[in-house]
Amino acid sequence: MTANFPRPAGGYFARDRQWHPPAYTPGYKTSVARSPHRALISLDNTLSEMTGPVFGHNILGEFDNDLLRNYARPGESPIGERIIVHGRVLDENGRPVPDALVEFWQANASGRYRHKKESYQAPLDPNFGGCGRTLTDADGRYYLRTVKPGPYPWPNGPNDWRPAHIHFSIFGRAFAQRLITQMYFEGDPLIPLCPIVRTIPSPDAVNQLVAALDMSNTIPMDSRAYKFDIVLRGRRSTPFENRMEGN
């Protein structure tokens, strides 16, 4: 190091706030009282934003990314359509993000969550917990095995139904990249009707959250596959400064 203070080699690309859902989206009623009214204050990236926790393989159990097995009784498995979800975590420069912690959660095949506050009459599945996690490999790849979640009704409008979806939480290399989103399934007619999907202004941004049926990676007589890539914020390259690790 030549300088005695750490000038970052490049902050993260500014978040495109026109691409993400705004905070206040009255069609999604809960956002009305939970949305900040004041403008966000822009903050140049400092080390506090450009660093983030790192997770090692020591945290992972054998079946953490296998929702068919991680809660099931021995010899049993959850009811539902068996699927594989796979893809890559990339940054906006198109580079893979290795060692990214990806956590996911979902309803069971009938659309019921294992949660105290869930009131939908569809049954719990004794063999399905609904959570999993994994770390991306050196190419940014991840996969999980699960049952396809069911759609379910929710109290918003008088007759709102969520499309089938899997929630994803992702850590990149920096806390500035922290992201939670949802994955939808190709061809689901509920997607364009959903008030939560409709918080996203751009149809292209919605399409980016729809996983494609991937027959090439389907396992015959076992599971269909869906491909879902996730993009985290990219980082500026500043060739006139020393590059930090991870750039």
Next chain:
Amino acid sequence: MAQELGFLKESASQTAGPYVHIGLTPNFLGIEGVYPQDLGIAMVNDKTKGERITIEGSIIDGTGTTLKDALIEIWQADAAGLYPSPNETRGKADPDFTGWGRNAPDMTTGEFSFETIKPGPVPFFDGRPQAPHVTFWIVARGINIGLHTRLYFPDEEKANETDPILSRIEHRNRVPTLIAKKSSKGKYRFDIRLQGEGETIFFDI
């Protein structure tokens, strides 16, 4: 027409929803046997260097109601001001400090709590010191994209005064929303108001 820049777009955020705890703190919710323990529940151990502190608080919506279904993560430097991260190039952070905590507020009271240490100062990108601070990230049902804010310490008046971020906030009457209150020795209270009077400052980082 010009050349395509060829960048990808960041995946759009979607709310963490009411069931975020299934995925991120399943043991807290009573989904046991999947993970040995929830991630982020212990930031410190017996050997962690620095002054032990507790940060408590709650998240309050625009009607004055406390949220009982949120999830909070914090990220901070160690006692020497170093981050346990590959992007930290100034030195090696305390191996007995994770820097990262995750907490689900109590489902009855909405109170959150982190056992941590007081962070050391971290430089701004131009080298000026920043006042000690803790980064907060809040997600919940009804929050479409995670909210970033910072906690600063009430007993760091001088550092807060010259902090490069605090000192340039135009609306001075909003600065106190970022400063925790000391409730007793080693205990700080940080209530986060999502909207309305006393709305906490949130950052576009």
